[in-house]
Amino acid sequence: MADLRFGCRLDHVPGFQADAVLGDTIFEVLKEPRDGRRLRAAILNIARAANAEWVKHAVLVLDKSRITKARLQEEWNGAQSVFRPELFDRLAIAVRDEAGWDGIPSAPDPSRQAVIEQILNHEGPWTVTHARGSANASQDILRLLVHQWLLGKGPATIKWLMQTSGYSYPTVAKGVDQLGFYLKRDRGGVELKQFPRDEWVRLLAVSDAARQTIRFTDRSGQPRSPGSLMRRLRQLRRTDIAVGGIWGAAHYHPDLDLVGNPRLDLSLHSRKANADYGFVQRLDPGLEQTTSRDEAATLVIHLVRTRESLFEASDEGPPWADPVECLLDLHEARLEAQARDFLRSFTATRAAALTRGQGQ
Amino acid sequence: MRLVRPAVVLEEIAKAVPADCRENIIIIGSLAAGYHFFGADPAHFLLSPRIRAISAGVDITERLFREHWRFRADERWRRPGDATTPDAALPAVRLNPPNTADWFIELLAVPASPADEGPQWTRIETAFGHFGLRSFRFLSLAAFEPIATPLGIHVARPDLMALANLLEHPAVGPETMSGLVGDREIKRSNKDLGRVLAIARLSIGKNEDALLDWPPHWTSALRSLFPEDWRELALRCGHGLRELLASADDLDEARHTCEFGLLALQAPTAEQLRLAGLRLLQDAVDPLEQLAREG
Numbered sequence: 001m002a003d004l005r006f007g008c009r010l011d012h013v014p015g016f017q018a019d020a021v022l023g024d025t026i027f028e029v030l031k032e033p034r035d036g037r038r039l040r041a042a043i044l045n046i047a048r049a050a051n052a053e054w055v056k057h058a059v060l061v062l063d064k065s066r067i068t069k070a071r072l073q074e075e076w077n078g079a080q081s082v083f084r085p086e087l088f089d090r091l092a093i094a095v096r097d098e099a100g101w102d103g104i105p106s107a108p109d110p111s112r113q114a115v116i117e118q119i120l121n122h123e124g125p126w127t128v129t130h131a132r133g134s135a136n137a138s139q140d141i142l143r144l145l146v147h148q149w150l151l152g153k154g155p156a157t158i159k160w161l162m163q164t165s166g167y168s169y170p171t172v173a174k175g176v177d178q179l180g181f182y183l184k185r186d187r188g189g190v191e192l193k194q195f196p197r198d199e200w201v202r203l204l205a206v207s208d209a210a211r212q213t214i215r216f217t218d219r220s221g222q223p224r225s226p227g228s229l230m231r232r233l234r235q236l237r238r239t240d241i242a243v244g245g246i247w248g249a250a251h252y253h254p255d256l257d258l259v260g261n262p263r264l265d266l267s268l269h270s271r272k273a274n275a276d277y278g279f280v281q282r283l284d285p286g287l288e289q290t291t292s293r294d295e296a297a298t299l300v301i302h303l304v305r306t307r308e309s310l311f312e313a314s315d316e317g318p319p320w321a322d323p324v325e326c327l328l329d330l331h332e333a334r335l336e337a338q339a340r341d342f343l344r345s346f347t348a349t350r351a352a353a354l355t356r357g358q359g360q
Numbered sequence: 361m362r363l364v365r366p367a368v369v370l371e372e373i374a375k376a377v378p379a380d381c382r383e384n385i386i387i388i389g390s391l392a393a394g395y396h397f398f399g400a401d402p403a404h405f406l407l408s409p410r411i412r413a414i415s416a417g418v419d420i421t422e423r424l425f426r427e428h429w430r431f432r433a434d435e436r437w438r439r440p441g442d443a444t445t446p447d448a449a450l451p452a453v454r455l456n457p458p459n460t461a462d463w464f465i466e467l468l469a470v471p472a473s474p475a476d477e478g479p480q481w482t483r484i485e486t487a488f489g490h491f492g493l494r495s496f497r498f499l500s501l502a503a504f505e506p507i508a509t510p511l512g513i514h515v516a517r518p519d520l521m522a523l524a525n526l527l528e529h530p531a532v533g534p535e536t537m538s539g540l541v542g543d544r545e546i547k548r549s550n551k552d553l554g555r556v557l558a559i560a561r562l563s564i565g566k567n568e569d570a571l572l573d574w575p576p577h578w579t580s581a582l583r584s585l586f587p588e589d590w591r592e593l594a595l596r597c598g599h600g601l602r603e604l605l606a607s608a609d610d611l612d613e614a615r616h617t618c619e620f621g622l623l624a625l626q627a628p629t630a631e632q633l634r635l636a637g638l639r640l641l642q643d644a645v646d647p648l649e650q651l652a653r654e655g
Contacts, residue, residue, distance in 0.1 A: 219631065219632070219635060220632050220635040220636065220639070221628060221629075221632045222561065222564050222565060222568070222632075222636075224568055225568060228568045228569055231569065282642070284639070285635055285638035285639055285642060286635040286638070286639065
């Protein structure tokens with residue numbers, strides 16, 4: 001029996017990543033679809049994925065769908081009129097909601113239901129993508145493009161942005177369009193021409209809310225240092241929690257003058273509607289959440305909601321948050337001078353790389 | 361209440377004790393912890409090993425009386441015993457130094473066998489009367505790998521004193537202290553477990569990760585002193601502490617004793633003491649239990 005594989009790239013659809021593949025069957029998951037536009041885009045994607053000889057079945061899974069059966073059938077009929085019959089015959093929609101299983105042209109059989117359950121469990125209850133709204137999507141796209149720019153990664157394809165962010169094509173396209181002034185399109189991708197200061201300032205203004213930042217303060221009278229919290233984090237061996245803030249910035253640029261380590265910033269990669277902060281008590285039972293900016297925060301946690309975290313793995317301990325997260329953390333901690341230096345260090349690195357490239 | 365400087369008290373004791381007895385003396389209790397951290401009273405003596413403790417106990421007691429130390433009378437023991445005093449009624453060797461009643465020393469002994477469960481009394485006959493040397497089962501932990509001082513006497517390791525107190529109180533018992541602490545009657549277990557919390561808090565103050573070093577040292581001591589039942593002891597050592605932390609009244613009694621003891625200068629709130637307890641459980645007790653389960 002074939003193995004169920006998750007997050008599979010398909011050679012015949014460059015940039016596309018199927019949520020799961022089992023033998024000759026491809027699965028794509030759409031969580032809580034509410035509107036026809038997203039559904040149409042998803043049907044288009046799954047049809048493209050089905051357009052290869054080895055693919056016999058392509059299943060679009062709708063989890064907790066808010067779309068009526070009549071509307072679903074309407075979209076399905078519309079798709080049927082567009083696609084070649086031999087391609088369309090490979091497609092199916094499976095619907096799982098509180099009432100049970102349904103589907104087009106028919107509900108999945110029990111064995112396929114079991115496979116889909118496995119896929120949904122692997123995906124996790126990521127209701128976030130839609131619950132967060134288009135503003136968050138634009139901010140996430142901005143962060144991804146800034147990430148690529150800081151690290152000199154070159155143009156990012158729309159597909160990469162879709163896969164990394166977890167957003168649909170229309171959402172990503174809209175987010176990209178909003179950055180038009182700063183963008184250049186090249187080799188089928190998009191890239192920032194320069195650091196987008198205006199957009200960045202807007203992002204900073206809403207950063208706390210966008211990243212769902214939560215602060216914890218010491219109640220024991222003996223606050224633990226960031227170093228102590230780091231040592232305990234290392235013992236947890238979690239790959240979904242990354243070190244950011246001043247520590248993360250120092251990781252990327254050790255020469256920076258990052259005086260003082262007043263607090264520890266962590267990025268938690270979670271797509272769950274309710275992120276689990278239980279690990280905080282493992283770091284220190286003396287920590288308690290605070291909403292007061294007047295209280296000194298010992299630990300600050302930011303959520304990373306995109307599908308891929310962009311964390312940098314470390315052999316010696318917890319992963320590092322990406323440079324954009326670190327930069328946002330420095331701003332959030334009011335370490336403006338350090339934030340400027342951190343950003344300049346990337347700018348200098350980029351300039352040096354460009355000079356080297358031109359000299360060759 | 362008057363605070364005494366541990367180093368000064370320790371020096372005073374060392375001067376008063378016969379030189380050849382010093383190496384067999386281990387200071388335990390708040391003076392030992394205070395010597396580590398900053399200052400406290402009163403002082404307790406632990407004599408080790410036991411055979412020499414009896415002999416040394418006589419020598420030390422007589423020497424201290426000759427140096428004008430005074431028997432510390434209380435409601436239970438008004439004067440030293442004599443040959444007619446039943447063993448069960450013998451007073452402990454509790455002595456005040458010549459110039460102050462602010463602190464006293466009490467001579468104790470390690471138990472003859474790890475199997476000795478409850479408190480044991482050994483009669484010592486001196487020129488100044490008959491006394492009883494008390495021993496508790498887990499006093500041997502306080503005598504394990506003590507720290508030498510420049511004064512020739514040793515002090516118990518704070519982490520092992522904490523373990524001894526944890527094991528001595530697997531539950532919050534009803535027994536109260538013989539005297540008041542401040543103006544309050546206090547359960548003995550709350551006083552002893554309160555000292556555990558005080559030691560934890562002071563240790564954290566000295567080194568924020570200090571408690572992480574305790575489990576291997578605790579395991580080493582338990583395996584060495586109680587090879588037969590160290591696992592069982594390890595698995596129960598947190599019971600009393602967890603009970604204390606879950607009871608607001610008991611925790612407040614513990615806090616109160618800390619105010620009159622090791623934490624007099626930095627009195628914590630009950631919540632701060634509770635958090636010190638949670639850190640102790642997480643950093644030391646839970647890992648010890650885990651080590652015991654793994655064997």
